[in-house]
Amino acid sequence: MSDRRSTASVVSGRTVRRALVMAGIGGLTAAGLLGPGAASAQAAACPDVEVVFARGTAEPAGLGRVGQAFVDDLRSDLGGRTVGTYAVNYPASYDFLQSAPQGADDAGAHVQATAASCPTTSIVLGGYSQGAAVVDLISADPGATFGFGRPMPASVADHVAAVAVFGNPAGRIGRTLASASPLYGAKTIDLCNGADPVCSNGDDRPAHSRYVEAGFPTQAADFVAAKVARHGASDVRINASGSVG
Template sequence: MQLSRSRKKRTLALAVAAFAASLGVGIAAEPAGAATCSDVDIVFARGSGELAGLGITGTPFVNSLKTNLAGKSVSSYAVNYAADLAQTSAGPGATDMTRHVKSVAASCPNTKFVLGGYSQGASVTDISIGIPTLLGSGETIPTNLAPRVAAVVVFGNPLALYGQHIPTASALYGSKAKEYCNLGDPVCAAGVNTLAHLTYGYDGSTTSGAAFAAAKVRALG
């Protein structure tokens, strides 16, 4: 059973990589540099097999969120991790996400954060906010920085296969988290529809997620 699930995830990761390549999505987000502090920093982890950058889901999510936050300065950071097809890099990805948040938070005391991830990138996010997963372990964001994380938005989160969801699994982040899992998605719904896992970027999910995150950002002032 476990072997079958592992093979299914690897096959799906290959499909994500091929789909991303066909779209030409691989442009890295601009780093949130220490020289200029933004009002909001979006930190997003791409899915398995995608080229370095925000990926097929993170790119439209970030673009939509920037539109929703017109009037605020918004930076974005693509988590620097392998996003390997073997699904073994979520832990190091979480460490990179965590260290980025800590670094920017120290340099920019007024910056708020929106965290997100797609597929294995959602596992990166889970680990970074302190939710244990079977896909590895890594550094977690210090609890004192949790109030500065305005929203957490993930797509196709493997955590759901084990009966967990960020809104109920995290006392710190649950109330400001949103998950998207399409019917039939093999990664989060134990389905067999590969296409269901590839469409978050243009089926309205990223637009909805961005609206949710923008509302949470505005609630912080």
């Protein structure tokens, strides 16, 4: 049985890597249209909401085009609430075996630090393309993709109000985050643009660079805003042993 699980994990990892290669192609297209990204500085005081977003392959450092559009729409939806942002600090390079785990380590560390220092802040996780894979690694990762196997502690889920991922390579193997994560699935929106080959078995490569134009950041922001409005520490209760109760 363990051999079968190991084989399945290797096959899944290879499929995700192939999707990430295609994500890189789309990332270059998107990056060519962008100027330097600008991530909002986190306020000194704890914000009402903290968005932790990982950009796609080859995008300039910052939130990325999809991430910035998502944050802008979310701020509009949340009205008077303060919204801080954190652009995951990672290469977003074509060396996916190194890049995505680096992003996962950075994102996971920031989320846990925020949960500890700002316990009443509602955290929102987000990612586009390779950045979506980064979010997968810290919130689900049932097959230890890329050998990572370091998802965040279960107790952190209390502090995460919602998750929004776009062009998620895990969709290629039928493992969307919404279906694969017991802790985060119910508060996740996992969006794939039609026949985007990075997240589906389709072949519309330009679709991977058109998430903003297709209105997906707005759709995700509406979903996340509703989750944030209902977010509370009782959403997921963790007992003393650390298991979900």
